[in-house]
Amino acid sequence: MSDVKEVLGTYSGDITKTIEEELSTITPDNLAEASVYLTRAGGKMLRPALTLITAEAVGGKRESALKAGAAIELIHTFSLIHDDIMDQDDMRRGMPSVHKVWGDDVAILAGDTLFSKAFEIIIGSEGTSSDQNNKALATVADACVKICEGQALDMGFEERFDVTEDEYMEMIFKKTGALIAAATKAGAIMGGADDEVIDAMYEYGRLIGLAFQIQDDYLDLASDEETLGKPIGSDIGKGKMTIIAIKGLASVEDDRLLEILKAENNSQDEIDEAIEILTNCGAIEYARNLALESVDKAKQVLEILDDSSSKQVLSDIADFVLERSA
Numbered sequence: 578m579s580d581v582k583e584v585l586g587t588y589s590g591d592i593t594k595t596i597e598e599e600l601s602t603i604t605p606d607n608l609a610e611a612s613v614y615l616t617r618a619g620g621k622m623l624r625p626a627l628t629l630i631t632a633e634a635v636g637g638k639r640e641s642a643l644k645a646g647a648a649i650e651l652i653h654t655f656s657l658i659h660d661d662i663m664d665q666d667d668m669r670r671g672m673p674s675v676h677k678v679w680g681d682d683v684a685i686l687a688g689d690t691l692f693s694k695a696f697e698i699i700i701g702s703e704g705t706s707s708d709q710n711n712k713a714l715a716t717v718a719d720a721c722v723k724i725c726e727g728q729a730l731d732m733g734f735e736e737r738f739d740v741t742e743d744e745y746m747e748m749i750f751k752k753t754g755a756l757i758a759a760a761t762k763a764g765a766i767m768g769g770a771d772d773e774v775i776d777a778m779y780e781y782g783r784l785i786g787l788a789f790q791i792q793d794d795y796l797d798l799a800s801d802e803e804t805l806g807k808p809i810g811s812d813i814g815k816g817k818m819t820i821i822a823i824k825g826l827a828s829v830e831d832d833r834l835l836e837i838l839k840a841e842n843n844s845q846d847e848i849d850e851a852i853e854i855l856t857n858c859g860a861i862e863y864a865r866n867l868a869l870e871s872v873d874k875a876k877q878v879l880e881i882l883d884d885s886s887s888k889q890v891l892s893d894i895a896d897f898v899l900e901r902s903a
Contacts, residue, residue, distance in 0.1 A: 581897040584890055588626040595647040599698050603690060611679045611687035615654045618670040624757055625650040628764040631778050634887035637768025644702040645713045645763040648695035652717060653756055656724050658688040705767050713763045720759035727752025738835060740818040754786025777881045784875035788898045791868040794819040798852055798861055810848035813838065825860035872899055
């Protein structure tokens, strides 16, 4: 298996350079600085790298997908800025969030600027046909709608403890998986793939997107505070309905788990008690197996591609989603 982080690093330089060039015309200075701030904060750039790798895996060139990949990263960054405002999160990628540095008003404008720039960048893609550019544009636009729908669903789940597994899976696909699926689909489009392969690459992205979020749910209970960068069981403390909580509530007969999830200001002992309940009823293992199943399916989808180093990297990235410790 290739070192996925190293491979992603070989793509991030070109993506960062493209983003810097595209954002260099923004004025005034405070909006320009707020807009580019998070793109310089050292994210893994998984999504845009997937766009470029997919373009190569379907027989195209990474250069043809470069602007589409940059656009995907700008959409991701836009969503993070707006999420942090809505959630009033003070930190992002180990740095003060955009709204903490520049205030809510400028942060909203920065997010809107990145959103708009993403579409401008795709329209300006070079070495591809207008049909390819239009299809990539439609793909990204569809993902943007789904991201907003997913965020609205997630907000609607607050104070609800009867969320079903199907509802949850729809939410995480829209909030997390849709942009990853758009990244791989856009890469296939810009790489010149036919419709069957384009659809397959969308499905690959959808499946690893689901696995990515389920793994986050799992890590919240199965990692450690130093590695995770936040207290273990923080989702329980917030009463958040993750796939693990949903499965747990459906699996236990008494109301103790529900009591803990509904309570405010849980002690660590109470959170530990909930984790023990979720462990004993098999909910944590269930989530891990669900993520494994999604990754296995994603790797099976890749069989439509000819063997290549890029295809192998896509397979390795699917595994990497589950090997993350944070």
